[in-house]
Amino acid sequence: MASKLKIKVNGLVHSVTASLDTPLLYVLHNELHLHGPRFGCGLAQCGACSVLLDGKEIRSCVTPVAAVSGKAITTLEGLPALWAKERGAAASSPALHPLQQAWIDVQVPHCGYCQNGMMIQAADLLSTTKNPTEDQIRTAMNGHLCRCGTYPRILTAIKQAAAVMAKGGK
Amino acid sequence: MTGFLHEKEFSRKSFLKGTGGVVVGASLASAGLAAKANAAFVPSPSTYNPPTNAVDSFLYVNPDNTINLLTSQVEIGNGTPTGFLMIAAEELDVDFGQMRYGSSVYDKDGALIATITDGWRAVNTGGHGGSQAIQSVGQQVRAAAATAKQQLLSLASKQLGVPVSSLSVSKGVVSGGGKSVTYADLVAANGGKIGGTMSPTSLQPGAGISKPVANYAIVTKVRLPREDIPAKVSGRYTYVHNIRLPGMLHARWVRPRGQGPWLTDGFATPLSVDERSIAHIPNVRVVRRNNFLAVVGPKEYDVIQAAEQLKVKWADTPIMPGHDNVWSYYRAMDAKGLTPARITANTGDVEKAFAGAAKVVSASFAYAFQGHTPIGPACAVADVRADRATVYCNTQNVPNLTTEMAQVLGLPANMVRIIWHEGSSTFGNGYHAFDIAESAALISQLVKAPVRLQLMRWDEQGWTRYGQGYLTDMKAGLDSKGNMVAYQATQINQPSTSLAAARVLIGEVPGTPGAAGTNGENLGPFYKVSATNYRTIAKTVTQQLGMFQQGTLRAPSGPQTVFASEQFIDMLAKEANMDPFTFRAQNMKDEEWRWTAVLKAAIDASPYKPHVPASQLGTGDVVEGWGLAIGTHGASRAGTVAHVEVNKKTGKVRVIHLYAGQDSGLAVNPGLIENQMSGNLVQATSKVLHEELRFDKKRVTSTDWISYPILRFKDAPAVTTVVVQRTDQNPTGSGEPPLVPAIAAIANAVYDAIGVRIFQAPITPARVRGALAGDKPGF
Numbered sequence: 001m002a003s004k005l006k007i008k009v010n011g012l013v014h015s016v017t018a019s020l021d022t023p024l025l026y027v028l029h030n031e032l033h034l035h036g037p038r039f040g041c042g043l044a045q046c047g048a049c050s051v052l053l054d055g056k057e058i059r060s061c062v063t064p065v066a067a068v069s070g071k072a073i074t075t076l077e078g079l080p081a082l083w084a085k086e087r088g089a090a091a092s093s094p095a096l097h098p099l100q101q102a103w104i105d106v107q108v109p110h111c112g113y114c115q116n117g118m119m120i121q122a123a124d125l126l127s128t129t130k131n132p133t134e135d136q137i138r139t140a141m142n143g144h145l146c147r148c149g150t151y152p153r154i155l156t157a158i159k160q161a162a163a164v165m166a167k168g169g170k
Numbered sequence: 171m172t173g174f175l176h177e178k179e180f181s182r183k184s185f186l187k188g189t190g191g192v193v194v195g196a197s198l199a200s201a202g203l204a205a206k207a208n209a210a211f212v213p214s215p216s217t218y219n220p221p222t223n224a225v226d227s228f229l230y231v232n233p234d235n236t237i238n239l240l241t242s243q244v245e246i247g248n249g250t251p252t253g254f255l256m257i258a259a260e261e262l263d264v265d266f267g268q269m270r271y272g273s274s275v276y277d278k279d280g281a282l283i284a285t286i287t288d289g290w291r292a293v294n295t296g297g298h299g300g301s302q303a304i305q306s307v308g309q310q311v312r313a314a315a316a317t318a319k320q321q322l323l324s325l326a327s328k329q330l331g332v333p334v335s336s337l338s339v340s341k342g343v344v345s346g347g348g349k350s351v352t353y354a355d356l357v358a359a360n361g362g363k364i365g366g367t368m369s370p371t372s373l374q375p376g377a378g379i380s381k382p383v384a385n386y387a388i389v390t391k392v393r394l395p396r397e398d399i400p401a402k403v404s405g406r407y408t409y410v411h412n413i414r415l416p417g418m419l420h421a422r423w424v425r426p427r428g429q430g431p432w433l434t435d436g437f438a439t440p441l442s443v444d445e446r447s448i449a450h451i452p453n454v455r456v457v458r459r460n461n462f463l464a465v466v467g468p469k470e471y472d473v474i475q476a477a478e479q480l481k482v483k484w485a486d487t488p489i490m491p492g493h494d495n496v497w498s499y500y501r502a503m504d505a506k507g508l509t510p511a512r513i514t515a516n517t518g519d520v521e522k523a524f525a526g527a528a529k530v531v532s533a534s535f536a537y538a539f540q541g542h543t544p545i546g547p548a549c550a551v552a553d554v555r556a557d558r559a560t561v562y563c564n565t566q567n568v569p570n571l572t573t574e575m576a577q578v579l580g581l582p583a584n585m586v587r588i589i590w591h592e593g594s595s596t597f598g599n600g601y602h603a604f605d606i607a608e609s610a611a612l613i614s615q616l617v618k619a620p621v622r623l624q625l626m627r628w629d630e631q632g633w634t635r636y637g638q639g640y641l642t643d644m645k646a647g648l649d650s651k652g653n654m655v656a657y658q659a660t661q662i663n664q665p666s667t668s669l670a671a672a673r674v675l676i677g678e679v680p681g682t683p684g685a686a687g688t689n690g691e692n693l694g695p696f697y698k699v700s701a702t703n704y705r706t707i708a709k710t711v712t713q714q715l716g717m718f719q720q721g722t723l724r725a726p727s728g729p730q731t732v733f734a735s736e737q738f739i740d741m742l743a744k745e746a747n748m749d750p751f752t753f754r755a756q757n758m759k760d761e762e763w764r765w766t767a768v769l770k771a772a773i774d775a776s777p778y779k780p781h782v783p784a785s786q787l788g789t790g791d792v793v794e795g796w797g798l799a800i801g802t803h804g805a806s807r808a809g810t811v812a813h814v815e816v817n818k819k820t821g822k823v824r825v826i827h828l829y830a831g832q833d834s835g836l837a838v839n840p841g842l843i844e845n846q847m848s849g850n851l852v853q854a855t856s857k858v859l860h861e862e863l864r865f866d867k868k869r870v871t872s873t874d875w876i877s878y879p880i881l882r883f884k885d886a887p888a889v890t891t892v893v894v895q896r897t898d899q900n901p902t903g904s905g906e907p908p909l910v911p912a913i914a915a916i917a918n919a920v921y922d923a924i925g926v927r928i929f930q931a932p933i934t935p936a937r938v939r940g941a942l943a944g945d946k947p948g949f
Contacts, residue, residue: 022471026470026471033414035405035406038546039624040546040627042474042627045627045875075405076404076405077405096404100403104395107396107842110247110248111247111546112399112402112407113545113595115402119403142882142883146545147544147545147594147597147853147880148595149851150848151852151881151886152852152889
């Protein structure tokens with residue numbers, strides 16, 4: 001049965017109508033029209049659908065929408081504002097999170113379909129581990145699959161973003 | 171920053187102000203946006219299929235002096251549109267930033283937010299292939315742009331009263347005699363046309379009227395970032411998965427989890443369908459045409475549930491060999507005379523040369539069936555009406571899909587509008603070629619409403635058109651000095667299946683598949699022996715014996731072939747007691763020096779030390795090795811060096827570092843080529859170590875990422891890429907080459923590490939442990 005729910009996404013509270021067991025992904029895509037989280041497997045195996053739930057990476061394809069009530073969801077589209085908040089610079093928020101900028105600088109994506117989850121997972125990693133080693137990055141990212149072969153460039157981009165963030169975005 | 175608008179808050183006004191980037195591509199779909207970006211151009215049935223030799227078919231000058239390039243080529247994650255635009259900008263003397271790709275959507279700041287090729291607007295430059303795009307279509311783009319430049323200069327000469335020889339162009343502004351005029355104004359004054367016919371219709375760099383390569387300011391001079399990446403990392407990009415149409419229903423097809431044998435009842439024949447089994451799911455219904463079965467409804471998750479819960483009894487035809495028995499099955503078919511053989515090359519007297527050789531070496535190699543398996547399962551959105559159809563999809567062949575779709579729907583071709591949007595990279599003709607678009611259109615036709623068909627993971631994994639499994643028998647003779655004097659390769663495989671599954675399921679009868687071929691481009695045609703005593707034989711396992719759908723997969727047949735042919739060269743080098751680079755160089759035809767050079771480029775970029783394979787075995791459980799190989803798909807050349815580590819106890823292979831050189835002639839945007847090479851190397855690691863389609867007697871059983879594992883982040887190799895720039899040569903393909911030799915280089919490095927050859931791909935831990943324990947390959 002469809003229910004009326006309020007969910008907080010990227011700082012805004014949205015009213016949506018969905019059955020309680022509907023995976024969050026379908027609400028984000030079909031009701032809120034967010035294109036960052038993407039359907040990859042529906043099985044929590046690939047990570048294309050990842051979002052941050054109170055700052056921790058989750059798989060929106062298997063998370064019932066009812067389970068996120070009262071919590072803050074951040075999608076790829078919300079990373080710039082998240083970064084601005086972390087720096088206490090809400091007014092002059094940058095167009096992109098340092099991870100997104102690094103993804104452009106390093107020219108990471110090929111088709112780009114999986115990269116949402118890669119950046120979301122990396123944001124989770126860098127929120128707890130400011131200067132990760134290569135092993136820490138590989139371990140943190142291991143649950144995210146890419147078919148185009150971008151893993152080496154993702155590694156480079158995360159290191160670059162970590163360095164930028166350590167300097168407060170300079 | 172980008173606005174995040176709920177659909178209800180979204181208004182036309184906010185779109186026009188450029189604040190609704192996330193949702194516009196989906197909510198309004200691309201057609202309206204394309205029309206807006208090019209106010210004067212309205213796609214229609216009469217603009218379908220423009221003449222392929224007219225400049226105006228290729229290029230469209232907008233009032234703001236930006237220029238659209240309108241080929242039927244697409245973005246498949248290779249970044250080739252950026253390359254096409256560079257070629258056009260170079261010849262036209264405009265800034266790269268003035269070029270627009272196809273019918274793509276750009277925001278008010280000129281940033282790309284959706285890549286679009288519109289079948290009602292694109293000139294037919296054929297299907298898109300990663301190794302043919304710049305090589306062949308690039309020539310057409312160059313001819314169109316060079317001819318356009320001539321036309322525009324001629325128009326400017328008349329308008330300014332200045333001879334052409336006294337005119338100069340910068341940023342699309344023609345100047346001379348103290349006056350200037352823009353391309354846009356010239357075209358406006360010429361009835362909206364550039365005018366002119368391309369003759370010839372293709373130009374290599376510097377040829378004919380095209381700009382001399384020495385004068386290039388863009389193509390070889392700048393390393394341009396891809397224009398699709400900013401929107402892809404911000405979430406603003408519109409993939410085909412994001413398209414929404416008013417009144418659109420969601421659909422899932424209903425097929426067994428994993429396809430059964432092609433052209434048998436077991437493929438996907440529903441014996442009974444119990445519609446009551448989904449009666450409790452609101453607003454969802456079953457649609458069916460013969461064996462083609464789907465469910466549709468307004469809510470996507472309801473439709474997913476319905477597809478999952480609909481009770482269907484499927485026919486079984488248990489005649490497939492199963493993945494563990496496929497090679498003995500091939501051998502059994504061959505022994506029964508059920509693999510018709512064709513001699514595809516035969517030079518000299520091979521038997522006599524074998525008889526006279528100092529040493530004769532032979533070996534057999536098996537390479538598993540592998541899948542396209544994009545991270546995003548295929549998706550298409552179709553709106554089929556009585557007299558016309560619009561289909562959003564990511565086919566690699568817009569022109570052919572248009573004519574096929576017209577047949578399927580019973581419409582004239584110009585009433586079918588294919589609007590290409592990017593999907594998830596598939597690396598060849600899996601579903602997205604035809605099946606997903608045709609399936610969506612068939613459902614839309616049945617329900618008389620716009621339909622979005624999205625596959626589930628098990629659909630994508632279990633129903634694509636797989637890259638064929640190959641069995642390859644190699645045999646060669648050596649003289650006493652390490653020269654190949656005789657060479658024979660026999661390949662057993664299965665032919666491609668032509669018709670998309672949806673068409674089979676609605677009852678169309680496909681023609682007989684053609685004969686399978688050998689992959690001659692990787693069977694050493696560059697070695698001297700190919701001109702002396704050389705034979706290749708193709709054997710085809712005929713279609714009725716339990717195959718599934720098969721099609722082209724990145725560098726078609728390349729990985730399967732080099733896993734045999736270039737491992738075999740390594741074996742010959744070992745027999746000759748030579749370093750494998752020295753062996754290849756000695757046996758290389760003089761005129762094929764670019765092959766030797768490209769492998770040398772990879773070696774020079776690496777710490778590789780010349781040695782006879784497996785002559786320096788390490789001690790302990792974890793040992794390292796180095797391997798070399800060359801190979802390609804298409805006209806380019808690639809050489810790779812692999813550095814691996816093997817744990818002899820667990821059998822696990824880890825690729826530490828791959829080094830690749832690539833000679834693709836004149837390299838357009840070398841930075842982009844390096845990125846493609848990098849992706850190829852990582853994907854090769856995945857294919858040769860992990861990927862193997864599983865199937866039993868009834869159907870494919872690889873239906874997710876557990877049953878079809880691919881390379882993970884922890885095991886990704888480091889990569890070093892070297893583009894061998896040859897500005898005196900024509901550009902050749904760059905989307906596929908180093909994938910091919912990397913497969914064999916890794917296998918050779920494993921041998922170098924453990925001193926035991928692995929004859930079967932993928933090289934799994936179990937196979938390594940088995941080989942170390944003395945198991946012999948069972949084929």
